[in-house]
Amino acid sequence: MVEISSRRYFILATIMLASIMGPIDASIVNTILPTIAQYFKVEVALVQWVPMIYLLTISSLLLFYGRLGDIFGYKKVYVMGLAGFIISSLLCGISPNIYFLIAFRALQGIFAAMMMAVPFAIITASFPPMERGKALGINAISISAGLALGPSIGGFITALLNWRFTFFINIPIGVLGLLLAWRIIPEFKGQKARVDIPGAITVFISLFLFLLFVNRAQLHGLDYQNMIILLVSTILGIIFFMLEVGNEEPLLNLNLFKNMTFSFANLSALLNFMSQYVMVFVTPFYLQRVMECPPDKVGLLMTAFPLATLIVAPISGWLSDKIGTRILACVGAAICALSLSLMAQLPISATHFDVAWRLALFGIGTGIFQSPNNSAVMGSVPKPFLGTASGILATMRNVGMVLGIATAGLILYNTIPSVILQKTTLGASDIHVFFSGLKHAYIGGAFLTGIASITSLIRR
Known part of the structure; x- marks a missing residue:
């Protein structure tokens, strides 16, 4: 614990380097959506799935990866997510059509969720309670900076090169973050517990469908399809809580x-x-x-x-x-x-x-x-x-x-x-x-x- 405490600010800086990629990526993609739609000659309704599938996938997996960090260690989850995010960013950048881009954005969301699920845990475990607020506040700089820089970077890169390089920019930042994470973030010991697979699958589908319903309801209202999506999401949510109540090693x-x-x-x-x-x-x-x-x-x-x-x-x-x-x-x-x-x-x-x-x-x-x-x-x-x-x-x-x-x-x-x-x-x-x-x-x-x-x- 003394060793971790002595390099806690290096750990925080490492987390911040990778943390900036998520907000930059999200804000860049929203900025360049019209360009992507024009490039692939597709309608706005289809290209909207590029940011939406990313956000839906992340939101549906955060609970699972957070628990995975408790069991296998936060470093393993974080590093694996960062490595996968780099690879999936490359795949997004070389997508031959809009359908591949949407699929690769879903893959990117899977790994981004691993990166986003455990940073608060790593920071909290690395800092004493009397410095926890300051550390979390400093970490917020990277998120705010990413949101502030994203639109400008996206517009500049798209105008100077093309939209594909807005995904390629994640690669050098990600590789540097990965090397630092591997070297600096300590191996936090996990706990002996099994992974709640039934709970993970149930909550993933339930959350995914609920957020899909929320997105669709804005445009289509409470139509027949949306009501079915909401009903299935609700039933699975109830099943999830029933599974967790009777589980000695629950996901939640x-x-x-x-x-x-x-x-x-x-x-x-x-x-x-x-x-x-x-x-x-x-x-x-x-x-x-x-x-x-x-x-x-x-x-x-x-x-x-x-x-x-x-x-x-x-x-x-x-x-x-x-x-x-x-x-x-x-x-x-x-x-x-x-x-x-x-x-x-x-x-x-x-x-x-x-x-x-x-x-x-x-x-x-x-x-x-x-x-x-x-x-x-x-x-x-x-x-x-x-x-x-x-x-x-x-x-x-x-x-x-x-x-x-x-x-x-x-x-x-x-x-x-x-x-x-x-x-x-x-x-x-x-x-x-x-x-x-x-x-x-x-x-x-x-x-x-x-x-x-x-x-x-x-x-x-």
Whole structure:
């Protein structure tokens, strides 16, 4: 333990190097989707599966890989995921058609989930409790930097070379991260337990179908196919919990949720990430359709959010080690709610600065909230279940992203007539109707993170 403690910041730096790839990859792909659709000459409905299958696969496997880390060791899961991510990035870059690209993105999601499931566990196991918040706050820099740099890098690489190199960029970063991880991350001893295969299969299918239902429901509503998908997902979810209750070595230890800090901090994370992706999903519509900003200007303005988080998160994490997590998480979520409320009050004639400082305020709130809340989750579980806790927290993040986009989409589709949504250019009367729908979505996001502010106060 003394050896681990002496090189804990090298371990953190190694984790951060690989952690930056996930956000960069996700934000780059969203940026270049129109280019990919044009290159393969396919419809938007088909090319949307490129990011969606990636996110669905990751979200459905995080619980399983988190538990796998508890059993076989966090380093093994992390290194295997990083190696697979490098190979699958290469395969994505050489895809001969859109169907191969979608398949390889699913494969990339399988390995990305391994990378994302255990970093919180590795950091928590490497740092003493009095430095845990600071370490998690510093780690948040890589995620925020990835989100901030992704759109710009994607646009630059696609313009200078072509879209395939947006996947190839993962290879040199990944190889360096893999070499460092192999050398620096210690072998955390696993526990003697069997892998809950029935539970893993059941929860994977259940979560995958649920998130698929959420995505489809935005466009197709509660049609016959969606109701079947939701029914099967619900039945499998019930079966999963029945399997876990009677299992001595479960995939998901339900006893963890008896701890109020663990349960409500995870709920707060889910709600806050939902509000984040309401902001991330809705604001580009406002910038493009209402303010008529070009894509490069949209990307530049949107970076105000992650850049503010990047600056604030380490400070908030350090502060949480001194004064505790409750107040900081509550204040951070409340600031996010304030920012979304202020976005809802923007006039149609708002300036770029009006939007930028509100986005920066949201980033400040996010930075204040995340590090203390993550520290509360990871500090509330026994050491043998750090991988499980890390997997659950990562699942809350990814499911929150999907639900946030779905919530925003649902509000927009129900408040804005479809004929206006389909227009590329809006008239004066259309803009007022369109902007009214955006305001409802912002208010919905403020309500979600407002609840997160309250649940952040509930601690054991």
